[in-house]
Amino acid sequence: MNEKVKKILIDFSAYLFLVIFTSLTIYPVLNVVSISLRPADKLLSTSLSIIPEGATLSSYISLFTETPFLRWLLNSTLISLAVMITGVTLASTAGYALSRFKFFGKKAVMIGILITQMFPATMLLLPLYIMLIKLKLLNSYLGVIIVYTSTALPFCVWQMKGYYDTIPVSLEEAARIDGCNQFQAFYKVVFPLALPALVITALFSFMSSWAEYVVAAQILQEPELYTLAIGLKQFESSMATQWGLYAAGSLFVSIPAVLLFLILSRYLISGLTLGSVKG
Structure with missing residues (x-):
């Protein structure tokens, strides 16, 4: 042959x-x-x-006319966008600090972040639930946003830290020589170069909250605050399940995730590989 x-x-x-x-x-x-x-x-x-x-198309018509699906969609969108913006902001700055600065307890912080990634959100639900009760944030948008952000941040911070390590410090030093301060060097030089990692952070933060059910079901108790995952669960009962509405709603829930992956796909490979080889 x-x-x-x-x-x-x-x-x-x-x-x-x-x-x-x-x-x-x-x-x-x-x-x-x-x-x-x-x-x-x-x-x-x-x-x-x-x-x-x-x-x-009766299931689709009923989904939008006979159920609060649009309200659930709005709630999920607001929560996911808030988690994404907060996650990107905190992870980009925390990752930069861990990558560039030396301070007391840095190693302990990094180990703590790494260990935190080993625990799923469901294991942390009880202490977080008690904290939300004490802060009077139970059954609120802010409460669920805090929980989602705190569970997504460990991976995001570690990802951003690893990516910053691949960006030469000499670029910032050149910017400092040209008159930039530390923040300007970060914002004008490092931040644009970290775009692939920022995309990964944004996507992970968004997806960790978009279709999550267990945490949201424990924190959000008022029907007007329900997210898509909790809302779709209402179509299921002990006697019968509204499979048509369930299927139609599931398809609409998947559309934003698919579109995000298609739009951001060109950043995914570089963001995942470069941010994980050096730490």
């Missing part, structure tokens, strides 16, 4: 694997689309067709 034929077989095998893997990944999503289009009397159909017989 010559090299050309061998290369063709290798390429064919790789593309075949990707097609099969992609099909297995996409089919569940297409199945959700199918459920959202089914008439009410055919929600439990065993048909494998993507477009069901008698397809209708």
Whole structure:
């Protein structure tokens, strides 16, 4: 077997694997689309067709006209954007301080941040819940924003610190010689170069709060404060589940995440690799 034929077989095998893997990944999503289009009397159909017989948009119409879905969407958007902005602001500055400055307890802080990443938010829920009660922030936007930000920050700070380590200090020294102070050197020189890591931080902060359910369900108790994850849970009951509304709502919840990944995809590879090789 010559090299050309061998290369063709290798390429064919790789593309075949990707097609099969992609099909297995996409089919569940297409199945959700199918459920959202089914008439009410055919929600439990065993048909494998993507477009069901008698397809209708009634679930989508009911989602926006008969449920507070838009309110849930607004709540999730406000909370996720607040977490994203706060996470980027705190992680970019804290990561820079850990990367560039030497101070007492720096090593302990870094170890503490690394250890914190090992604990999921659900393990920290009880102490955070007690703190929110004492601060009178339970059942409020600010309370859930604080919890989401605090659980996302350890990864974000470590990510930003690692990326700043890859940026030569000589660039800041040159800026200082040209008359910039420390903050100006950071804002005008380092900050723009750290854009890929900032994108990763923003994306992680946003996604950690966008569709989260467990923490939000414990903190937000008023229906007008419900996020999308809690709201969609209302379509499920012990007697019956409104699968059409559930499927339609799930598709709309996934759209912002997909769009963000598509828009920011060109930054993802460099942001994840450069920020993790040097620490």
